Amino acid sequence: MQEKEPYGEVFLINKPLEWTSFDVVKKVRNALRIKKVGHAGTLDPLATGLLIVCAGKQTKSIEQYMGQEKEYTGTFVLGKTTESFDREKEVIEVADPSDLSLEDVKDAAAKLTGEIMQIPPMHSAIKVDGKRVYESARKGIEVKIDARPVQVSVFEITRFELPEIDFKIVCSKGTYIRSIARDLGEDLGVGAYMSALCRTRIGDFLLDNAMELPELITKIKDRLDEDI
Structure with a gap:
């Protein structure tokens, strides 16, 4: 029996105003129902815009994303x-x-x-x-x-x-x-x-390609419900 490939995913999120970057990570972590979730570069609560959130095996790439322009x-x-x-x-x-x-x-x-x-x-x-x-x-x-x-x-x-x-x-x-x-x-x-x-x-990741957080959470939950 072939082993299942370890889960890994990268999310591009438009961080909402007044949310901390950790608030976003926590929301994604709860939706995915896994512990291994982190972000690649803090945005202050009063800032908005592109936040890269990595889950599963993709958390190994966080430093690589953080180092980009x-x-x-x-x-x-x-x-x-x-x-x-x-x-x-x-x-x-x-x-x-x-x-x-x-x-x-x-x-x-x-x-x-x-x-x-x-x-x-x-x-x-x-x-x-x-x-x-x-x-x-x-x-x-x-x-x-x-x-x-x-x-x-x-x-x-x-x-x-x-x-x-x-x-x-x-x-x-x-x-x-x-x-x-x-x-x-x-x-x-x-x-x-x-x-x-x-x-x-x-780096090459654009805010134009990011998802709004409520939309992403709904998408994650719908996908997990389909897998059950």
Whole structure:
């Protein structure tokens, strides 16, 4: 009798707003009724877009997917900032950005293009001395985070309507778009934070080919019911 091939599958999912990446994994895991499910690259709760979820033997490929180039679109707000550099924390007024021109913003964006040294935000999941820095941030404890090299191959301004600017960014693994907002605002002298973010591509995988989560869960459950 021929042994059954071990189960493995890759799902392209459009992560819903305000869901954590783990929330999505948990939903897929429960639908599949297996334990071995993981995602290839965290999206913050306030971000949407492409999340690659691997199940069964395909979880061995997670690192491979995580290492691929990412593409994002979104919106930065100039003249204000927040402690987390996104909408999670209270907005703080910094300076009036109305005198800035599109060329000013493009020049600042150019400085953040190529191989750059970036400091991840305090409200992030990276670990310092074995602890996730966002846990320290929530307790008001300041943690020194070292700058690290990242590659930003594209940083385009796609809409300029102050105080908002829309962008397209193509970057390497480990790049924090919230940190780009912070650094852009600092360079322009007016502050900035990220008000919207969508991941549109991971390597050759496109958001256009992703499924909405409710549709995927229904499809998985229907398929499992057919197998019973």
